[in-house]
Each structure stands twice: as structure tokens, then as C-alpha cells.
Amino acid sequence: MNSLKTEIKNSESYVLFNVQGELYGTPMLTVREIVPFQTPRAVPNTKKNFLGVINLRGDIVGVVDLRIWFQDDKQNMRRSNHKALLVVESDAGVVAVAVDAIEAICSLEGKDIESSKGMPSSFAEGGMIGLGKFKQGLATLVDLRALCSVVEIAMERKERWAG
Amino acid sequence: MGLSGHIPQEVINIFLSEAADLLGQWDEACFAMESGSDLREALQWISRTTQSLRRASRGVGLEEFAQALMSVDELLRIVLKTDSEEEKAVLECLVLTHSTLCRWLVGLRTDPQYVEDMIQLGEVIRKCKSDLLEANLLQSHAGAKSIHSDADLFASFAQLAANGNQPKLFADESDMPARASLDIGERRVNDLIELVRRISTQHGVLEHFNKDGQRDSQEFVSALRSSFELMKELQEASVGMNLVSVASLFDRLSNHAIELANSRGFAIQFEVEGSRSEIDRVLISPLWESLARILSSVVENNFESPDERVKSGKMPMGVIKLSAEVNSGLFSLVIEDDGRGQGEGDSSPRGQQIRSSLEAPRGILSGISAPLCVEAQIGKGTRFEISLPTTPRLMEVEVVKCGENLFALPSHVVPHIVEPGTFNTHILRGDKQLIEYQGKLFPFVTLPELIEKPVSQRRRVQASVALEKGHVFLVRCSRDVIAVGVDHVLSRQRIVVNPLAKYLSEVRGLLGTIIIGNGDPVLIVDLVGIAGAFLGTRRDREAA
Numbered sequence: 001m002n003s004l005k006t007e008i009k010n011s012e013s014y015v016l017f018n019v020q021g022e023l024y025g026t027p028m029l030t031v032r033e034i035v036p037f038q039t040p041r042a043v044p045n046t047k048k049n050f051l052g053v054i055n056l057r058g059d060i061v062g063v064v065d066l067r068i069w070f071q072d073d074k075q076n077m078r079r080s081n082h083k084a085l086l087v088v089e090s091d092a093g094v095v096a097v098a099v100d101a102i103e104a105i106c107s108l109e110g111k112d113i114e115s116s117k118g119m120p121s122s123f124a125e126g127g128m129i130g131l132g133k134f135k136q137g138l139a140t141l142v143d144l145r146a147l148c149s150v151v152e153i154a155m156e157r158k159e160r161w162a163g
Numbered sequence: 164m165g166l167s168g169h170i171p172q173e174v175i176n177i178f179l180s181e182a183a184d185l186l187g188q189w190d191e192a193c194f195a196m197e198s199g200s201d202l203r204e205a206l207q208w209i210s211r212t213t214q215s216l217r218r219a220s221r222g223v224g225l226e227e228f229a230q231a232l233m234s235v236d237e238l239l240r241i242v243l244k245t246d247s248e249e250e251k252a253v254l255e256c257l258v259l260t261h262s263t264l265c266r267w268l269v270g271l272r273t274d275p276q277y278v279e280d281m282i283q284l285g286e287v288i289r290k291c292k293s294d295l296l297e298a299n300l301l302q303s304h305a306g307a308k309s310i311h312s313d314a315d316l317f318a319s320f321a322q323l324a325a326n327g328n329q330p331k332l333f334a335d336e337s338d339m340p341a342r343a344s345l346d347i348g349e350r351r352v353n354d355l356i357e358l359v360r361r362i363s364t365q366h367g368v369l370e371h372f373n374k375d376g377q378r379d380s381q382e383f384v385s386a387l388r389s390s391f392e393l394m395k396e397l398q399e400a401s402v403g404m405n406l407v408s409v410a411s412l413f414d415r416l417s418n419h420a421i422e423l424a425n426s427r428g429f430a431i432q433f434e435v436e437g438s439r440s441e442i443d444r445v446l447i448s449p450l451w452e453s454l455a456r457i458l459s460s461v462v463e464n465n466f467e468s469p470d471e472r473v474k475s476g477k478m479p480m481g482v483i484k485l486s487a488e489v490n491s492g493l494f495s496l497v498i499e500d501d502g503r504g505q506g507e508g509d510s511s512p513r514g515q516q517i518r519s520s521l522e523a524p525r526g527i528l529s530g531i532s533a534p535l536c537v538e539a540q541i542g543k544g545t546r547f548e549i550s551l552p553t554t555p556r557l558m559e560v561e562v563v564k565c566g567e568n569l570f571a572l573p574s575h576v577v578p579h580i581v582e583p584g585t586f587n588t589h590i591l592r593g594d595k596q597l598i599e600y601q602g603k604l605f606p607f608v609t610l611p612e613l614i615e616k617p618v619s620q621r622r623r624v625q626a627s628v629a630l631e632k633g634h635v636f637l638v639r640c641s642r643d644v645i646a647v648g649v650d651h652v653l654s655r656q657r658i659v660v661n662p663l664a665k666y667l668s669e670v671r672g673l674l675g676t677i678i679i680g681n682g683d684p685v686l687i688v689d690l691v692g693i694a695g696a697f698l699g700t701r702r703d704r705e706a707a
Contacts, residue, residue, distance in 0.1 A: 041568075041569075041683060041684050041685070041686070042568065043667070043670060043673070043686060044611075044614045044615045044670075044672065044686075045614065045615060045670050045671050045672060046670055053667070053676065053684045053686075054684065055678050055682050055683065055684045058678065059661075060661050060663075060664075060667075060676040060678070060684050061664075062664060062666060062667055091665075092664060092665040092666045093664025093665050093666060093667070094664065095664075095666070151666050152666070152669070153666050153667070153669070153670065154669040154670045154671065155670075155671075
């Protein structure tokens, strides 16, 4: 009984997804739902990797490409073939993250996660959990809720031009 | 004792500016009390504001200011500790304190040693306290004297200022208790329930026709139309829950103007019309902030001396008229004076003073998408006009198309839509475009060009193509009218605005979003804000 408890405590389910051939994973609890990709309506004065807004059952939701959080967004400029949206409820509001494919939902034990401490990361600080060893391969584990909470999409802050 | 001489002007300016903001929140809480919102929450809000103001005023050496606030804070603590029924007296006291502190801040802007006369306020506070005590509502006022150590306050602010960071003298707004409850009249709630009942009945009628396969019948079409009308009424009734009368706002503005004139040594007559008009409560605070500043400018700059007025055939006492009107969901407010009518376009020092004094209210009004139009007639007076939707939640918009993109433009800032082929275009040096319509010239810009900067040369070519075939919106913004070109005008709709998520609200030029009939999201463009910024940039460039 004790060992079962320990196993449950030490393992967590992750959604594994693919963006431009790279495997990523995010804790399943950070994702509200997964929906098919819809073409977003473009919003002016936003960053290149903010794809626009969609109508998600009556709510307006912003759609971002994962690359919006890359510290150097000039890298990896190939066009993505988005097929699904991971809808995340964050402190900044509901955000949909566009991905190329959902690979699997699988659990991972703590011992199979290599912490991101001291690891070079292209994600904003606090967004990367580490590297996870799945049977599908090595995946970059990211906390989408934390990333969405600090998402910045504006090209130019309102205060700067209004003043 | 006024502002300490050894405190840097930068810190004093920050204090004055943030104190004014905080007094705005104080005023909003007074409105909430007046409109019957949760009394305790409003008092707690004011109490937090008082404490922040007191600490900050000590930090800049305003000891008397801090003492006045200490006295109010003691009163608030007494009220909060008891279930007082002396609401009206407390409210009057808080309103009087607010106006006294506002006058004090105005005085400090011109004279750092200014001290406001506190005799009247002191008496009112003392009387209010003693009434509370007499009514045996107070069990114990132990702890009413709160001592805060502020010794290091100024030093840390000065350090922050020296480091180039704007010191924050006050607690964050997020620290304030949330005011979630609303006081809604019984009639409004009953009307809403009645509407829901009628909609349910109508839904049953539509179901009946649908089941019987009569979807092409005249009756079905008529029932569907009634259903749309009911939905429209439901939109208005539900949004109307948030409407409050502007009577209190007008009273406060009237007192503000009269007191300011008296403090300048002359008297004015203040006339009010349409004070029963209603507006969304979230607009009250920005309206107070902007209108109080406009009235201050009017009182300080617009009136001649009584002798001059008599010589020019006017009554010795100047008149300010404040009127409001609600028409088709649009709230129009007019301030008129019968002063010298010297406009802000005047190059004299007074004209410059008027211009600079109107910048702040214009900025505040632009934040609620309300353009301020000023017309001055020499010798006759000045007229200020503001129009905005009664609620930012329900708006009439023009849905337009530019290339492949759809946008919604708030109708209230578009006084006129010019049909294609009824205007001439002129291209000036420096790629500026003008359109000539009914004998007048207006600066022209296409909507994509206005929203997105910088605009590429290729898009500029596309924009000029759109000009020949498309519609032109004449948009009223700050001191000017600008012509904005779009490809097609699709429809005019009355819509409920979807508020923007936090990350979207930082994008320039957006007011909100709507979902149109086919389910597509459409962006509502903040025309006043972006057109104002566009014209400002152009003026700066020309001046340079």
C-alpha cells in the first residue's frame, strides 16, 4: 500500500506534443482542454508568434505559437503545421497554445526527470521544468500555465504610445 | 507647515500626482456608499486610502495634512467598529474631507507652503464623532490611535528617485479590498425577471412552429423578430443593472466649481440640467476626474472680471451650465460658460495655459473612448462636449472590412460616413493625404495604416487604392476631425462587448472584441486613442 502511494506521489501525467519535430511535454493538470486547430483572426500590433484570436464557444481566446516564449525568437523560423490547440487557463486569462501534433498522454516518475537547473534553456525563466525520458524519446518539459501567465504579445505597450 | 523645502521637487510631484489619484479612489468609494453598495467595504477602502495618504504626507513633511487624515482615520475606525446608523453624517463628513484635501493639493501645486483652513472640517469631524458616541454606538475606541513609524519612508523614496525608479508612495490598488456587491433597485430586478419570462414564452412559440414544420410561415418570421427584440431588451436590462444617476456627480462638480471660484475671490452661477440621466458606474470616476479638471480650467481661465463683464454687456456673475442627455444609448454631456471665449488655439499665454490644462482631461477621456470637443467664440463663451456610450459593455459599432480583415468601430466617435465618390483627394508633399468633402479639408489615413505602424510602402500603395473605392469615416478626436478610409461598411450593430483578457488589453488600439453572426471574432478599434496618437505624432514631426 505504501509503495503504491509513493508511486502515485512520484509520478505525474504529461501531455506530450510535437512542435516542428521537437517533442515537448507539459503537466496534464496545466491543460484545460485540447481542441482541433482553428485559423485565428489576426490582431494588429502583436508579436509574430501571437497568431490571433479565436471564438472558443463564445469566449475570445488568444492563440500563441510556442516560440513566443523563446528568448531568441529569431531561431527556428520554419513555418509550423499546427493541428491542435492546448487550451490553458492562466493568471493572464485563457490562452490557446498551437502545436503540430499531440503525441500521447503518459505518466512519468520523478526519477525520469532531469531538472532544468543549470541547463541552458530557450524558454523564459521558470517556464522549463526539465527533460523527461519517455518511451517516445527525450522531451522538453514545460509548465504552460506558468508560461501563459507571463505571456507578452504586444509589439508596443499601450502606455508608450498613449502618453 | 507646508511641503519640506529639502525634499526634491521630483518626489513632491510624485506625491501630488499620486495623492490626486488616491483621492479619486476615495471619491469613488463615496459614490459607492451613496449608491447603497456595501458600506463596510467602502469604508475599509477609504480607511486604507487615508492611511496611505497619511504616511506619504508625513514623508514629504506635510504634518498638518497628516493630522487631518489621522482625525478622519479615527472616525472611520469608530464607524467600522460599530454598526453605526449615522451613514449620512459620515458620508457628508467624508465628502467634505475629500473636497478640503483636493483644494489643499491644488493649493500646494502653486504654493509649496500652502495650508488649507481646517476649522470647518475639524468641527464637522468632531461633531460626527460625538454624535456616534452619544448614540452609544461605540463600545470602545481603544486602538483608534494608530501609530505608524514612517521615519524611513522618505529616505527610501528619495533613494528610489535617485536610482531613476518612480517611487510608489501608496499601497497597490490590488491591496484594496475588492468591492463586489451592487445595490440594484427592486424595479430593475422585477423588470429583468419579467423579460426572462417573456423570452421563455417566445422560445416556446418558436419551438411549436419548428416542430410543426412551419419555419417558412409568416408567423414564424414574426415570432423570430419578436425574439430578437426581446433579446435586445434583455441586453439593455442586464447591462442597465450597472447604471447610476449622475445627480451626485453633478452636485459634486457644482460644489467644486463654486468653491474654487470663491477661493479665487469671485462668484459664479452654476446651472445643471439632465442630472437624472444614468451612466455605468465604472464611468463615474473617470468622468469626475476629467470634468473637475475642465471646470477648474474654466474657473481659472475663462471668466473676465465683473467690471469687464458689465462693460461687455454681461451679468457681473459668470455662468457655467452643465447638462447631460441620454439618447439611443449615447450619453452626451455639455459644459458651457459665458466667459471670454478664448480658445486653446490662441497663442497667448492664457491660450497656452488653457491648452495645457485640457491635456490631462483629454487623456482621461480618451481612456474611456470619449472625445472632448471644445468650441470657443470670442466674447461669448466656450462649449465643451463629451459623448460616450452609457455603458462600455454595450456599444453600437460599425462593422467594416479592410482587405481580408474585419474591424468594429464605435459609432459614437464617427459623426459622419462619407460615401465613395463624394469626395476629392489631395496628396501633399511628404506623402500626407487630404480629402476634400463639402468644401472642407481633412487629414486622411486608412484604417490599417492607423492601426499598424510603421506602414510599408507596399501597404501605402494598397491604402491609396482603397481610398478611391472605399468609404471614409470622419472621426472626431481631441481637437481635430480625421478622415479614416475603409474598404467596405458591412453593418451597424448594437453589441455586448467581450472584455479583453489581461494579455490582450496591452495591445495598442483595442477596446474589446465581438463575435459576429458567423461566429468570427472581430476586434473593436479604439479610434479616439489611435487617431489622437497618430495626429499627435504628425504634429510633433511637423513642429520638429
